Amino acid sequence: MDVEKYIASGILELYVAGALTEEQNREVHQNALDYPVIKEEIIAIEAAILELSQVISPKISKKKGFDDLKVRIAYKQDSKVRSFNVKRTNWGAYTGWAAAILCAVGLMWFYNERTQLESNMKMVEMENKILQEQIFEARGSLAKSDELLKTITDRNITLVALNGQEVAPDSYAKAYWNKESKKVVIDAQGLPEPPDGFVYQVWSLKLDPLTPTSMGLLQDFVKDGNTIFSLDNPNDSQAFGITLEPVGGSATPTLEQLYTLGVVASS
């Protein structure tokens, strides 16, 4: 190929102008690859057009610059990001709601825990109270027992055994009489539970003639529980008897309901 003639034809100028057909373009491109001279000529022509278009370009340019272009390119990405952001906002809302629900559940849990703890504390307090009462009672009963023991072991005590009579032959009782302090302790362990509406009454007896004097009632007699009773006895007793009487007691003993009787040994 006559390269000089080819260059002189002016085809390369039209190539740079973009005025050739696609087929001609491919041909020139191939020739430029094959002949460096052709490529150099193309570059020189292009340089002339670049120079010319350079001088006709606005010089006091309000050129927005590449940053503006980047923004405009990224703008489309931005809009994608923005639509993504909408989703993210939704996520934020969901998270917010989730947090609120969690918070509410948490508060309820705490409330329940608190209520539980409060009731537990009340129960513990009640248990404490009961224990305190039990301790108090125990202390009381211990004091009573001490007193009782003291009473019955006193050297001035006279022990009187009361034996079962016709109504209740198996019954028995004991009377610990302190003549000094004028007190009698009755141990009614051996008496049966009194029927409803009845109560045991203790009598101090003079035997000749038979003169009964009421010493008091065995109130709140509970079999296997409260069977020890302390009564005053200012009398010069010769015997003690226990009868079953209607609630409130009687002025005179009902001898048919004499459960136990014991004579004081003469000292």
Add this chain to the structure above:
Amino acid sequence: MELDALIVRFQKKDIIAFERLYDMYWDNICGVINTIVQDTNLAEEIAQDVFVKIWKNSASYNASKGRFFTWILNIARNAAIDEVRSKSFKKQKMNLSADYFVGTIDDSDSDQIDIDTIGLRKLVKNLKEKCIQIIDLLYFKGYSQKEVAEQLAIPLGTVKTRNRSCISQLRENITLEWM
């Protein structure tokens, strides 16, 4: 070679390479657009649009179809011509086709005062009016040989060679300018 490598990187969506190409060609593209729209502000806007388009369509460029500059030159011309053809523009400017890029050199009242008129005068000195017209139509307006022949009333067969001699004259002026 450096340009070829740059174009390859640009086609792989390398923003740095794109910025270099932008810096290399922005003035040229804006200048060409301005010869069509005759409005520097508008020309700058269109130039930005053109580069956005170039970025978006980077994959469609193929070296076998022509020079990279020719490719973006074509995109720029089409964008500018589309703008001129739009109705809103027609209302503003009616008689564009009569203007050539050097036609504004002596217009002291035009908005072309921000153009390097001194440089332009040096480049186009000794160039016949027909040369300026041919160059303008072929390179800046995107006319075909046939369209140039019809526009300038010259034989179709002479467009190619006359253009060759016009460009040669321009190159000479540039060489003198550099020396």
